[in-house]
Amino acid sequence: MSGLEKADVSATVTDLRSTKGQVLACLTTRPDAFPDCAKDPNAFTRIVPAGTNVRIDFGAVPDGRYAIALVHDENGNGKLDKSLMIPREGFGFS
Known part of the structure; x- marks a missing residue:
């Protein structure tokens, strides 16, 4: 990660x-902090209201x-x- 170039990043959830x-x-660059970004102080985190299409x-x-x-x-x-380690809510990842 050079830090010199930046781009706007967004995701759409349907x-x-x-x-x-x-x-x-x-959003994180650190494999050791995925999927729990709490381990990465430089992670980009967002909380948005749920809806039909969420940007x-x-x-x-x-x-x-x-x-x-x-x-x-x-x-x-x-x-x-989770219930017995099985997610009870929806999730997704890349």
């Missing part, structure tokens, strides 16, 4: 199973290789709910 809650998004803007991001993780936090508690 087909959420409901419009309840919010979408938690994180997540990360703004100007330095050049590099990134991974994105998304959680449809339907109950708005700020985390991916």
Whole structure:
């Protein structure tokens, strides 16, 4: 990651199973911090209301290789709910 070049980065999420809650998004360059961006202080994180089509803007991001993780936090508690280690809320990643 050179840090010299930047580009606007966004993601569009479609087909959420409901419009309840919010979408938690994180964009990171660190494999050891994926999918939990809490381990990367330089990660780009966003929280946006859920909807039919959700656009997540990360703004100007330095050049590099990134991974994105998304959680449809339907109950708005700020985390991916699981039952017996199986996600109970929607998620996605690259």
